[in-house]
Amino acid sequence: MKNKWSIGFIGTGVMGASIVKHLLKVGHEVHIYSRTKAKAEPLIELGAKWYDAAGKVAQESDIIFTMVGYPQDVEEVYFEENGIFANSKDGTIVVDMTTSQPTLAKKIAKHAKSLQMEALDAPVSGGDVGAQNGTLSIMVGGDKEVFHKVLPLFEVFGQNIVYQGEAGAGQHTKMCNQIAIATNMIGVCEAILYGKKAGLEINTVLESISAGAAGSWSLSNLAPRMINGDKEPGFYIKHFIKDMRIALEEAELMHLELPGLKLAKQMYDELAANGYAENGTQALIDYYTK
Template sequence: MTNKWSIGFIGTGVMGASIVKHLLKEEHEVHIYSRTKAKAENLIELGAKWYGTAGEVAQESDIVFTMVGYPQDVEEVYFGDHGIFENSKVGTIVVDMTTSQPTLAKKIAEHAKSVQMEALDAPVSGGDIGAQNGTLSIMVGGDKATFAKVLPLFEVFGGNIVYQGEAGAGQHTKMCNQIAIATNMIGVCEAIAYGKKAGLDINTVLESISTGAAGSWSLSNLAPRMVRDDKEPGFYIKHFLKDIRIALEEAKLMELKLPGLVLAKQMYDELSAEGYDDNGTQALIDYYVK
């Protein structure tokens, strides 16, 4: 069991809620903020304390985790009125787990240092399943000594925790992750579409190919959902498109061409225009079977 912390957690969505549950199970004091209190009722019943602003959470916390939707949301909870920086005490550690811009991660780290706080960028991968099981992959950027302090908490809900380097390195690593997923999702969908056209039993096909050279997290975890026509979000299409846009913006700055990612964006953009934003990324299969 880890030493007890007074923990703030801002953003209790699909993944954040599961992380909070793991922290509560370890008997940490957890202070939470979400825009809709009703969606946090289950966590409140388990012992989390809900507050009306991010700033109120920060006042009560030694460490504040954030996992919100978009870079503009990150800006708001850190730098806005009633935000984290305006209300935190000296020595507070902030950990942004949102998949966001590397440049914003650096901005947060620099400001934290200027007000005698510490900051990490620590985006995650593993979706709702990884969050529920406490096996998330966590990619961390920032000061290495700060990483060492927070590692015991990361181990509560993470299975593969890797320090990547200075501020922003965690976010850059997450971009690598999203790039790999984006093109892999196309391959998974095309394999299923092909198998169906060939008259095969797709579940039986997956038994063979999921453990071979074609194996991937998406093939093992999302392909079965595709077969069941289960579009429930482990990760929203609208958030995946946000990540893809960030990766393409960063690639442009580095003068790097990513044609596979461009194609994935075009396909997900089409689904988004048809109202799929709140579906899981596995809904890409509808591009082939609709």
């Protein structure tokens, strides 16, 4: 394992930007690509080097992290002419942290191997707070030996880092994560609404139930945002809908019925149709109040 890597990072959004900051802080050289340079200016000021194409980042990097929006974006940055695969050198490691399709993770791993490269799928959980604090949960699929090579880098911005198995296993684990969150968010909203209707001081209610059997990350971190009317995205509704769609598609392939997940997706679909796609997932509370 190298002490210092030449790192590529593609996708410097709400979470990616914080991860890049952590990598810069410990002294790594970080090459970044984002569609809009202006949004990357704060990272450039901290020492990141910006490029106007994913392929240019690939040419400068020993390891490349990707964290983009949708599976089609992953396909683009990896497989297009100006993308990663066409411009990387032998031995480069690619790590896709986008929540994406397990089948796509397997495709990336197979193609990487054909180019004498190595690949991991490593989606994360913890939202903007986890990214800022360097406490993300990271679920990793791919070759176990490669996982151990990259582990010291994961430890820079993650806390709960678990190897899940072969290529695609990280993405399948993230689907489990999103399924658990989907129906939990419904419960969080309904608990808040019930408490208010009962005339309770809802912040005091949270003190009790967050520390008990009902406790969850969403209850501790997103319920206060719901109460304060804060809809800023730690994680976009549009991306959560994408994740739920992938989970439902995978469940269908496994002949598995998930009615709770279907209900949550229907609720979020309705919110998105009413202009909430760019809000954080905690805006689900407005499904009940609008």
